[in-house]
Amino acid sequence: MARALVVYESMFGNAKLIAEAIARGLSIWRSTDVLEVGVAPDVLPSDLDLLVVGAPTHAFGLSRPGTRKAATQYQEQVLSSGRGMREWLAVVAQERVGVEAVAFDTGIRFAPGSAARVATLALRKLRFEVRYQPKSFDVVTAIGPLLDGEAERAEEWGRAIAEASFAHN
């Protein structure tokens, strides 16, 4: 069966909820795992055919050690307390060509910048097949919660990606 992996970075749990909702949508078509970026493998499974990456927008892009430290001023214990998506994308390797990939982020509505756009550039550099536009999901304040309906929108997006990529392969 086709296999998908959702890798997320999340400080306060919002991107994690979106990752899980996307996985619910994907799992209609694919066997889907969800992993926090700190425990994601550096070499992707050889049978993987779709990678979804997601992270909170920090300072208009992907987080850095300094922005992750700043997040602990909002909440002492954060979920992604180790490496972030930027660091994982700098080391991750895939064993075969043709793996599709797509990125999402969470952020404050109408704020400029997007972690998913930065991640998409990294995915292209890593030679993933990037066919789908990055997607942003909104939080009410920096620590959350998600805006009403965002988890449902994420699940629907996951389902649409799975259907489109299933049709393509």
Ligand SMILES: Cc1cc2nc3c(=O)[nH]c(=O)nc-3n(C[C@H](O)[C@H](O)[C@H](O)COP(=O)(O)O)c2cc1C
């Ligand atoms: C240090 C820091 C910088 C941030 N910078 C931005 C930003 O540039 N644009 C934005 O929309 N949100 C920004 N935010 C809000 C985050 O996007 C928000 O905390 C995140 O989406 C929540 O998801 P999480 O709970 O998965 O971390 C920032 C938050 C922190 C802690």
